Amino acid sequence: MSLNKISIKIGGPAGSGVFTIGLLLSKYFQRAGLNVVYTTDYPSLIRGGHNTCCVRAENEEINAEVLNHDVLVALDDLTITEDLKQLNKGAVLICDTKSTFESADYQVLKVDFDKLLDGMDKRYFNTIAFGCVIGLMGEDGDMLRDALATHFRKKSQEVVEENLKAAQVGYDFAKEFCVQNNTGFLGRITKTQNSLGNTVFMSGNDAACVAAVKAGVKFVGEYPMTPSTSFLHYMAAHELDYNITTKQTEDEIAAINTAIGASVAGVRAMTATSGGGFALMNEAIGFAAIAEAPVVVFECMRGGPSTGIPTYTDQGDLKFVINSSQGEFPMVVLAPGDIEECFEESFNAFNLADILQTPVIVLLDKHLAASHFTAKRFDTSKLKVDRGKYINLSDEVLANNKRHEFTEDGISTRFNPGQPGGIYTSSSYEHDETGYTCEDSENHVKMMEKRFKKYDAIPKELLRPKMYGPEDADLTIVGWGSTKGVALDAIKYLNSDGLKVNYMHFVYINPFDNEEVKSMLDSCKDTIILEANYTGQLRDIIREKTGFYIEKTYFKYDARPFYFQEVYTKIKEVLKK
């Protein structure tokens, strides 16, 4: 068994604290200098059901969840029935003494939680379980303390101390068991220095929110919908420190329309939603585009409408989002693949929205939105707010009021209500240069051309896919959004097996550089596309725009993310043929 490499699954009913244990363990491993992938799987319930989370931690760079685990923490018997089959040889099962489960195949650590609680508040049950897992590894207590103190940093000293006490009880119990039975993973985890230097551990949504704060968003209108709700919570939690007006509106229609109103009034504004909510926002997207109002929309995909399969992941909204229009207008759609891209591209999204004066949609999916990953701490020093052709209220008094003036690059100077000299009406009607309704055909042609011309302002380098892995690969995996993680992990292992596979990653999907994409695909020896949907939406888009048809496919539509083993095995099979 190699050092500093472990995967842990935790399962139990909703409300039992499964995720708290997972997050505590993740923090522990991050503090130990490891890279961490933390993923969750739960139905749309407040109590009961079957909730699980996985914590994978390694010295090396990791980007996806694996199917097999070294430890299973079962907070109920259902977890044992459901998840035991996923355990590696020699794995440890931690469960309550009340469980009647016995096994010769696994090491079973039965914990008398009631006894260990010994008068402590029942809430500390999770911390005891966390302590037990760490006890299996026998690492010294400093890291334990460090992880707890950082996890509970916003809480009082008393809470930290109580948690520490509970963790220690679990830890001692498990360590004692392991020493006596010569089992567990003693010595498996040692504190190291992460080669990335300082790391952050966060979800895709968090990374996007941090970027939005950095980008100077001032208005957030949102209506809660999994898996985008954490945007609302996050921005509201920071409204005082950063003066961000965050409003839960009556519905998604109001959410985007308040954002557009704020944008026309001159501030950076955003909303976040999932597919069902985005459907309600559709008309307003067209409004923003015609009125040339910048707005950033985060769309976190899950399958189906209000109901659908609401707490699971999916890449099924791509074509819907790209085609969310009545008539035609420019709109940027981009899909970050990991938390670094969530951060960078969300920041970019605000700049692009301002530069192009049009809606920018950032597509995430539940997997990336809610899973947590470690990454090198973001470098914010080079990030510059670029508002494009924008006149601040405190700037000069305008001489003309041609808000939609025809210009060489299609972009007109933007100014806001309150600006002396600039009076105009911002309209969703087709209009002339001043904003006045104008349905004249010649004017409409010029306005259409003006609006689409703005695409040229997007830096070219953003519009081509990124390549990872060896140049002269025998097979290129093509993917977008959150499949990046699993693709990178797969090509790493395939390469070390001596197989030449690389990965072509699309972030910018609407628009992308058609010619460049075509020539990149033409120069691949063979291609396979990976998408978490049924119909292969990116495949269709690529074919529509370049004529290139990717024949080999791996579409997964079981509402779960791609797991490392699945992709690895699939690619091996394809290469064998």
Added chain:
Amino acid sequence: MNEEIKIEDVNFVGGDNLKFSLLDLDSKHESQWCPGCGNYGIVMAVKNAILKLGINPKDVLIVSGIGCASKFPHYLKTYGIETIHGRALPVATGAKLANKDLHVIVVGGDGDGYGIGMGHLMHTMRRNINITYLINNNEIYALTKGQTSPTTPKGKKTASTPNGSIETPVNPMALAIGGGATFIAKSFSGDINHMSDTIARAIAHKGFSIIDIAQICVSFNPSMNFKWYKDRIYNIDDLPDYNNKNKSWGMIHALESQDDKIGIGIYYHNDDDRETYIDDLPEDEKLSLVRQDINDIDIENILDNYE
């Protein structure tokens, strides 16, 4: 309808000692409304109110939806946003929150406000955001050529109800009292003085003000013409127990005012009803959001939390 109004005696109270005239508010756009349409008078009344209050036109933002009434922003030289059907209120809310120094006036038809936009109306009233909402209520969908609207009287034959509408119409004043607006009035497009005065008071009111304006539509609701209204309109100020500080009083009279007897005037007006939405915001709004600097925002301490 397009009566001249004398503005010599208008009291200018604008900041910076600026004085504006009707000429300053003239957008110079040729109207697309039918001759005799009540909307002309409403534009005039809004201009009068702006002049009366001495507001600099650059600080006025008129937000509309779509419909005949919603063409409004083009006929005044102020800032405007012509949104989409029924969404003027959320757009106006966002704009006001971004720049609280603007005087935001929302204008739209009865279909726009009480039909497709009804959900937003209820919530905007509840929030008491400091904006003014004018509903040019012609009791018909005009721009789409004469279908029934939420305020169309029961029994009325329209293009979509050839056998007579069987729905009970919305009572705007009762709705607004129940919804929590803090300035609630009814006016008439044929009475410029009444409208000018009521709109000026509504703009000056701290909180959400709503004025339902009985608006003449000569083309799609010709039976409800000037004379029809004149025969039915009474002024609620003249009632002996007039007390617009009292919601219950307003509600009783709102329910009494129906199609055969239309009471104009202010049904409820209370500056002290409650704080406005912006005054209640927890974040520091001393400086309007739009005036806040967003360059080089430091997020290092946020990132520290993720280490």
